[in-house]
Amino acid sequence: MWAYLVTGIAVFALMVLVGLAMRMEQAHWVTYDPGSFYAMMTLHGSGMIVALALCGMGGLWFIMDRERPMDQGLAWSAYALIVLGVVAVILSVFPGHFGAAWTFLFPLPFVGATWPNWATGTFLIGVALVMLGWTIFCAQLLGCVLSKYGGLRGAMGWDLVFHHDAFVASGRPEPPPAAFAALITAVDGLFAAAGGMLVGVALIIHWLDPSVAIDPLWAKNLTYLFGHTFANLTIYMAIAFVYVALPRYAQREWHTSAVLAIAWWGTLLFVATAYFHHLYMDFVQPRGVQYIGEVASYLAAFPPAVVTIFGGALLIYRSRMRWTMSSMFMYAGLIGWLIGGVGALIDATIPVNVSLHNTLWVPAHFHTYLLEGVTLFVFGWIFADLEVRTGVVSSLATRWIAGLGIFGGGAVLLLGWYVAGAASVPRRYAEEPAPGPAIAAWASVGAILLIAGLIVCLIEAVRLARTRSAAATP
């Protein structure tokens, strides 16, 4: 579904510019009022995750549709709902000036609001529409995987793990690695959407009737259950691209093994339970879930570190690798995912979290695996398609220029957050205390270099697409 991918990239590009404007304001390069800053922060946070999710959904739909054809009408319905939701969120921010952050922690959207009441409702309805579209997509994906691989037992690779010899003797094909990404996205996605929809509807009811009471801790748990899981699933959707495309460049195969299946079972469980780490500083949470938060956060790192990223490295090692724009991005994305994961694990350690919670360390680590992980997987997927269709690969010089901008500029941008986080600079501050502004200045330079690299990529992608068009012209 190119519509998902193109829309996702368009929203991503807009959100990159919004992000740059925010960092430049923190660096005192530009000046605007805090209300505008927080409205942009709200838009950037919610818009960027939806942008990456759209890219992942489009690619995953394409991959799984080849396994078992899916209903185009349902896919378009989900797409329409999400786009409507995005439009509503944008309208709530411009001109609505809604600025309660993507987290919209109850009762913030309703107390001390500097924006009109309609903006609150429009934002909440917009988020609900996105969740509804996401739910339809996940349900369709789940149906596809279950029907193709013989129900949940087959799709999860149960027999492959527990009755290995009999399974191999049966001659039944095991689900490919990308199917595990699809299954876990669908199941965890539906679980997260249920939680998100619950709190979303509660907030909409409260918006209509303010006398309806909501427990702030209940709302906070459900908000982070949805937000954390949804954001994490953008990684697990995009890793399907790596499973499919990277082996072609390495001229090897990425097999489904029992270990891979077990790893994905772990991901299924731990992605959905690690969200408790967002509430470490809520001491009224039951003590047990704080322990679960730390343990699940640690365990969530095992499947990528031991199976997927390790498997990617093994795939490359002493292979006949063809290094192109696509394979460079995919391999670099694995590195970004791993490094961001280390930053996340540090923050997930509760005594350390005391010094880092809600400091700039948080955007540091999630930008690492979203910007230098998921985004690169998406770019790798797009270039894989262009390279296959045209038979043309980008020049070494183009790859170097794009790489220097995206990896070099990206590193400077990300380091700014890590250093400022370690220096206790709070996140979500329109005006940061020292040394925040000085760090934001050189981080902005990094962001500009990064954008230059992205523009080189865009120009190169258009050039390849035009090559394709020219080649197709008789």
Place this chain on the structure above:
Amino acid sequence: MNGASPVLIGFLVAAAAILVVMAAIARTTIEPPETQAVVTSAGYQLRKGWLWALAAAAVVALAISLPSFPYGKSATLTGQHFTVIASQYSFELPPVVPAGKNIVFDVTSKDVNHGFGIYDERGHLIAQVQAMPDYVNHLPLRFSVKGHYVVRCLEYCGIAHAAMQGAFEVR
């Protein structure tokens, strides 16, 4: 040195190690290729060691971190209690708290979610807890250093979030 600085150094060392290893793996693609079966066989042996090393690291991290969890047992909540009330965009704080004694901050909010982040005179974040409406979070602390401590809001709470500050003395 800020408590988070060793964390930053550790992170940067880990990131550099990852980059070196992954670059070295990428560089092997210019060497004569090996068959996938040979690489996989050796790789799976290595993976077992990698798994056990990570598992050991996780267990050690848990063992070290568990005793330092900030939540406090009921016995540690018996020191002198000080009420902290957050609201858009200020804190109601005790002007002075004692040094060298176990104390407990009872933290709540009148309106939305806030964060109660305590910064020492060097600007380092030394402790924090959320200030939530309808709930009271108990933060046990013992100040060993006297001085002026600044409180910043560490949960986004609205348009003047960045300006929401307070202060108290430790004597």
